[in-house]
Amino acid sequence: MVEHVVHGKEERPYGWALQRLRTAKLRPTRQRLALARLLFSGCDRHVTAEVLHGEALTQGIRVSLATIYNSLHQFTEAGLLRQVVVDGARTYFDTNVGDHHHFFIEEDGVLLDIPGSGIAVSGLPEAPEGCTQGRIDVIVRVNRRA
């Protein structure tokens, strides 16, 4: 049994998912561990509940869709994931919780990260009366060329 899984350029100890769940005060159940590994072991990704579920089943991980939804929301609350809204039809969860924005390819519902460094939104008025400013989402919609 391998002791590490590769993550982009760096490696992550196998017990990494366990640590993250513990830190997030989420009981490391079989399902949550498996999902955490699916989500965080590779490069950054954008998943929908349906896609993640399919992936889990493919890899022989038995999880119900309800648990997928629960976990995605719990991970999001814990700051391990970020929700991205681009398309009324489905919700995307992004493993990249850092500062960045998105390209959205409308034809095939694909999201691509745009690193946040370098991007600036200027000329914004201040938040409306009685409101605190939160996250700024920039979505650049793009279309496949004919």
Next chain:
Amino acid sequence: MVEHVVHGKEERPYGWALQRLRTAKLRPTRQRLALARLLFSGCDRHVTAEVLHGEALTQGIRVSLATIYNSLHQFTEAGLLRQVVVDGARTYFDTNVGDHHHFFIEEDGVLLDIPGSGIAVSGLPEAPEGCTQGRIDVIVRVNRRA
């Protein structure tokens, strides 16, 4: 019977909705005319299908929800409305089709326009390989202060 309806600072001839529908090549039916008046007679607004439907019923306009959805999409295709996605739960339609962005008050699902003039997004990379850039949406999420 008044001959004009007020629209912000300017006035609009009563037959205005009719004109818009004709121009958009949409048959001016009783329902579409009524909805066009509800949508375009006052200030710019952000409506959901449900809200528009309720409003129509309140004013004694008999329309089915299916027709509301049909009309909202037809108006959007005709460029009279613009769809705004901020919240996976429902779709908003904006009567302001000009260049602008939005504040979104998460607590109560309210959208506010931010005039586009003056706002600039700098540092964007070019669209991904084989793609043409479309609209850029900037959503500033804000929260009610305690």
Next chain:
DNA sequence: GTGATTGCAAATCTTTTGCACTAAA
């Protein structure tokens, strides 16, 4: 054990669809 978590199936909610009926041109 005990309380948190899971799975299932049913429920909910928004949006879409099929089709007979009605109205505009």
Next chain:
DNA sequence: TTTAGTGCAAAAGATTTGCAATCAC
């Protein structure tokens, strides 16, 4: 007429919920 548009009720999707069974501690 002729064809587009409407309403209804059913269907479709995505997501949530209730609750008994199961698991982590």
